[in-house]
Amino acid sequence: VILTSSPTYLGAIQSFKSYRADIQPMSGWKEDTCGVSHETLKKAKFCYVIPDFQNPSGETMTITERQALVDLSRKYGFVIVEDSPYRELRYSGTPVETIYSLAPERTIHLGSFSKIFAPGFRLGWAIGPEELLDSIYVCKQSLDLCPPVLDQYLAAEFMSSGALDRNLKKSIAYYKEKRDYMIALLEKYMPEGVSWTHPEGGLFLFLTLPDSIDTVSLYDKALSAGVAYVAGSFFYPDGSHRNTMRLNFSFLDKNKMENGIKILSEVITH
Amino acid sequence: VILTSSPTYLGAIQSFKSYRADIQPMSGWKEDTCGVSHETLKKAKFCYVIPDFQNPSGETMTITERQALVDLSRKYGFVIVEDSPYRELRYSGTPVETIYSLAPERTIHLGSFSKIFAPGFRLGWAIGPEELLDSIYVCKQSLDLCPPVLDQYLAAEFMSSGALDRNLKKSIAYYKEKRDYMIALLEKYMPEGVSWTHPEGGLFLFLTLPDSIDTVSLYDKALSAGVAYVAGSFFYPDGSHRNTMRLNFSFLDKNKMENGIKILSEVITH
Numbered sequence: 001v002i003l004t005s006s007p008t009y010l011g012a013i014q015s016f017k018s019y020r021a022d023i024q025p026m027s028g029w030k031e032d033t034c035g036v037s038h039e040t041l042k043k044a045k046f047c048y049v050i051p052d053f054q055n056p057s058g059e060t061m062t063i064t065e066r067q068a069l070v071d072l073s074r075k076y077g078f079v080i081v082e083d084s085p086y087r088e089l090r091y092s093g094t095p096v097e098t099i100y101s102l103a104p105e106r107t108i109h110l111g112s113f114s115k116i117f118a119p120g121f122r123l124g125w126a127i128g129p130e131e132l133l134d135s136i137y138v139c140k141q142s143l144d145l146c147p148p149v150l151d152q153y154l155a156a157e158f159m160s161s162g163a164l165d166r167n168l169k170k171s172i173a174y175y176k177e178k179r180d181y182m183i184a185l186l187e188k189y190m191p192e193g194v195s196w197t198h199p200e201g202g203l204f205l206f207l208t209l210p211d212s213i214d215t216v217s218l219y220d221k222a223l224s225a226g227v228a229y230v231a232g233s234f235f236y237p238d239g240s241h242r243n244t245m246r247l248n249f250s251f252l253d254k255n256k257m258e259n260g261i262k263i264l265s266e267v268i269t270h
Numbered sequence: 271v272i273l274t275s276s277p278t279y280l281g282a283i284q285s286f287k288s289y290r291a292d293i294q295p296m297s298g299w300k301e302d303t304c305g306v307s308h309e310t311l312k313k314a315k316f317c318y319v320i321p322d323f324q325n326p327s328g329e330t331m332t333i334t335e336r337q338a339l340v341d342l343s344r345k346y347g348f349v350i351v352e353d354s355p356y357r358e359l360r361y362s363g364t365p366v367e368t369i370y371s372l373a374p375e376r377t378i379h380l381g382s383f384s385k386i387f388a389p390g391f392r393l394g395w396a397i398g399p400e401e402l403l404d405s406i407y408v409c410k411q412s413l414d415l416c417p418p419v420l421d422q423y424l425a426a427e428f429m430s431s432g433a434l435d436r437n438l439k440k441s442i443a444y445y446k447e448k449r450d451y452m453i454a455l456l457e458k459y460m461p462e463g464v465s466w467t468h469p470e471g472g473l474f475l476f477l478t479l480p481d482s483i484d485t486v487s488l489y490d491k492a493l494s495a496g497v498a499y500v501a502g503s504f505f506y507p508d509g510s511h512r513n514t515m516r517l518n519f520s521f522l523d524k525n526k527m528e529n530g531i532k533i534l535s536e537v538i539t540h
Contacts, residue, residue, distance in 0.1 A: 011411070011415070014411070014412035015412040017412075018412050019289070118419075120418060120419030121420065122417070122418045139288060141284070142281060143285065144414070146392070148390060149390025150388075150390055150424075
């Protein structure tokens with residue numbers, strides 16, 4: 001059994017399914033058992049979460065929610081996998097302590113160079129208790145022996161030269177503007193009944209449309225009209241929430257973004 | 271069920287085990303069913319083989335053996351995974367047709383840049399029927415999305431510039447000399463009762479010692495004496511053949527190689 005937030009990262013769902021794991025989504029962080037039965041919690045090996053600017057929702061777990069998850073994991077003996085590829089990309093608000101810092105004895109913290117250096121590098125890092133990392137070494141070795149050596153050298157140089165810090169400042173200013181602009185466009189163009197998250201960082205906005213709209217079947221129509229999105233239900237392990245979608249604000253320039261949101265709102269309205 | 275040769279590549283065994291596959295070694299290519307029961311053959315999803323200069327044995331499958339395996343796979347409906355990272359490194363003899371060329375409809379041929387460009391690049395290629403490659407794309411995507419982009423560009427440039435062909439000629443001359451030298455040293459130093467393979471290419475020699483010698487327990491002694499090897503039993507899915515070992519002739523210079531073989535023969539003798 002693997003616990004996840006709901007929604008959660010599509011690639012994680014695919015990866016867990018390839019090992020035929022029993023994926024059990026948690027309904028939130030407020031209830032005593034996060035909406036999962038006592039029996040399931042006892043069987044859980046680990047809980048996979050993206051606490052900072054989640055993919056796809058863009059939401060961030062509060063310190064209270066993180067502490068509640070840690071308490072649960074200590075009570076039931078499961079490990080927490082804290083996937084944090086967007087943590088460095090915060091545009092507003094205050095950083096929340098990592099889950100790893102709250103429970104270093106039972107958390108694996110995952111970081112990535114994809115969003116702060118270059119996505120094509122396929123490099124990241126893992127921080128955690130030695131015995132858990134030892135298992136990761138063995139798995140990683142059986143998959144690909146090791147990450148590419150040249151890319152590791154380049155990333156090391158990128159960090160030690162100070163280029164990472166300079167680049168990060170630029171990225172944050174760049175993406176912040178795009179986030180603010182997309183939210184302004186949504187406010188301007190979206191019809192009533194559509195709501196969206198207000199992420200403090202990361203790359204994604206998550207839209208909730210009226211219940212009657214199915215974003216999976218709407219997709220072809222949107223694409224022919226010239227706009228693409230990822231249907232939100234793909235991020236739910238059970239395929240639910242078919243009235244949601246993920247938008248990415250990091251890539252498009254302002255003109256294309258305005259045009260895209262305009263088209264999208266028309267597709268949703270008609 | 272996954273069929274393999276016996277011995278076979280350690281990394282493949284580890285990888286298959288991580289998916290809890292039932293690994294069934296084939297005893298050879300001569301008998302009707304390669305030493306595997308009719309029932310097991312019917313359950314086999316694929317057969318993993320390294321037909322050229324196998325890791326660890328250095329041996330090459332003859333065309334008759336390849337054809338026999340293809341016939342078997344057609345009869346029982348399993349796929350053949352032809353792992354061929356050493357094929358380009360042939361120092362003597364004549365190239366044997368790939369299994370892929372004998373059965374393109376049911377074979378996935380795997381190649382690697384590790385031995386002809388640089389091992390640190392972690393790049394390779396797969397050739398096979400489209401519907402099988404489609405499944406590979408999905409698996410690969412759930413593992414790491416894609417191979418590193420910079421490395422792919424560099425490898426493409428390495429090929430199109432002609433540097434690959436020039437480098438390959440040099441590599442072949444370089445490794446051939448080392449292979450010949452290690453075989454000459456084994457003939458000179460090894461005690462009676464020790465035999466070894468005579469690979470026509472690749473990087474490895476496989477030694478068979480007298481039955482009374484256990485290369486796993488001999489390892490610490492060898493290491494303190496200053497010589498390392500890989501115990502052959504690690505390459506047998508069932509951990510048998512504890513009187514075998516793999517030697518790598520590609521790395522050491524002649525002086526160190528002579529010294530190493532001398533020490534090894536003393537460790538074996540005493």
